[in-house]
Amino acid sequence: MSGDTIFALATPAGKSGVAVFRLSGPRAAEALQTLTGKALPTPRVAVKRRLYASTPEGQALPPLGGRVGWGAASDASIHRDAPLPTSPLKVGGEEKIPLDDALVLYFKAPASFTGEDVVELHTHGGPAIIAAVAKALTALDLRLAEPGEFTRRAFDHGKLDLVEIEGLADLIAAETEAQRRQALRQAEGELSSLYESWRGPLISALARMEAAIDFPDEDLPDGLMMLVDETMRILSDEIEAHLADNHRGEMLRDGLSVAIIGSPNVGKSSLLNRLAGREAAIVSARAGTTRDVIEVKLDLGGYPVLIADTAGLRESPDEIEQEGVKRALKRAEHADLKLIVFDGAVWPDFDATVAEQIDAEAIVVLNKAEFAVGRKTAIVERDLLLVSAKTGEGLDALVAALTDKAAKALNPGAQPALTRLRHRAALERCLGALRRGLHAPVVELKAEDLRLAVQALGRITGRVEVDDVLDLIFREFCIGK
Structure with missing residues (x-):
């Protein structure tokens, strides 16, 4: 329930130097005062406070001994590296037991992440301290937050829209520099x-259409339909x-x-291991060793690359190997880029079935370069990359080629990138409605298509409000004056 005060x-979890608890809700400030026995600190200023828990009646809590310290104390009664008392003591007239010294911050609503009162407790990260603080918060009738509940409250209070929330999730999950940059742009x-810059003019156009339909006797601007059509066309x-x-x-x-992609025993698994810098795939002289798809994540120039080793392409009576070949062909069909590997030990002979997989974007590699003679072949009108998975020869050139392909394919450019299928589907619905609206035979149908376009854009960010249209009608056209 949104009226609850939650914590997490x-x-x-686990042992660490610092553990951070976050509290959000109407009783967050009260909980901080109860835990510290002191008045609230200045909002957004970190101060040191000693945390206490009430001693349950008839139950002795285990003492927390030892010496702790965060630097210069913010309370005159707390000194740096002062030992924690080992028995209950009076705090504000109540018998309390000390839990830990902590840095605490108070964010007063609405100037917080969730838009509610928010408290942060930066305690030491020992498992016993974490458990004791969590128990004390529960005893104050605070509820453990559900997954994503803090962010959901931020959305409910208008602090973040859905696209920004998705960007925040991507930022947390980012593994490469390029992913971090893209996620940060979206989170910010x-x-x-961009989507609101489109939605605003559409709402304005819809307001004009609604005015033309509902208030035909009002003094409306000349060329209203031409202006609406121009807006729809540009967007x-x-x-x-x-x-x-x-x-x-x-x-x-x-x-x-x-x-x-390649024939059996051309060195695909060895090449994957070289690129990964570890033994990710089993390497054997026995043909058909790789039966399933083996994936490795790489960071190339800040771009994420997922490389898959696949079964060698050949005819085989073995049912399991046949399935492996099917999976290899399916992966090749859906891959963004193919790395086609031929065997330098038998060059210039090559497998025609493998050669059929070469397309305009494929990187063609001749492995076992120590045995290869010549760089060109009739199957591709370009230089081959000579590589030796055994010695590492040519590996830098291969990594450079992969990095260049990744940069060209993934660089979003100046405009923020479309990052989710959900966004794409909504934009396609919006575009379809605008195209229909441009050719709508009557005003009412054009207005309905505009309304659908506005709703589609609004669903991306989570803003679908009829009041936006009504506000513009009355503000721009002064209906009823």
Whole structure:
């Protein structure tokens, strides 16, 4: 319930130097006062406070001995590295037992992450301290937060929209520099601002249409329909260009998918292990060792790349190997990039079935370079990359080629990138409604298509409000004056 005061450990569980508890809700400030026995600190200023728990009647809590310290004390009664008392004592007329010294912060609503009163307790990160503080908070009738509940409250109080929340989730999950940059731009509202810059003119156009329908006797601007159509046309073009991005943002979130394709025993698994810097795949002289797809995540130039080793392409009576070949072909079909590997030990002979997988974007590698002679072949009108998975020869050139492909495929450019299928589906609905509206035979149908376009954009950020249209009708046209 939104009226509850919730708490959660905001740092990973386990032993650490510092553990951070976050509290949010109408009783957060009261809980801080109860835990410390002191008045609230100045909002947004970190101060040192000793935390206490009430001694349950008839039950002795285990003492917390030892010496703790955060530096210079903010209370005259607390000294740096002063030992914690080992028995209950009177705090504010109540018998309390000390828990820990902590840095505490108070964020007064609405100037907080959730828009509610928020408290942070920065305690020492020992498991016993974490358990004791959690028990004390529960005893104050605070509820343990559900997953994502703090962020949900931020949305409910208008602190974040859905796109910013998704950006925050991506920022937490980011594993490479490029992912971090994209997520930060989204979390800070760049993508939301773009969508709102489209939604605003559409709401204005819809307001004009509603006015023309509902108040035909009012003095409305000349050329109203031409102005609305022009707005719809401009925004249609902008949304269409935004959608024609080759899924860069979505690929950057998930990683560029690369499939290593080749015949058995050409060194695909050895190449994967070289790129990964570890023994990720089993390497054997026995053909058909790789039966399933083996994936490795790489960070190449700050871009995430997911490389998959696949079964060697060949005819085989073995049912399991046949399934492996099917999976290899399926992975090649859906991969963003193919790394085609040929065997330098038998060059210039090559497998025609593998050669059929070469497309314009594929990187073609001749492995076992120590045995290879010549760089060109009739199957591709370009240089091959000569690599030796055994010695490491040519590996830098291969990594450079993969990095260049990743940068070209994933770099979002100046405009914030479309990052989720949910966004894409809503924008496609919006674009479809605008295109229909441009050719609508009657005013009422044009207005309905505009309304659908506004709703589709609003669903991306979580803002779907009829009042936006009503406000503009009365503000711009002064209906009823």
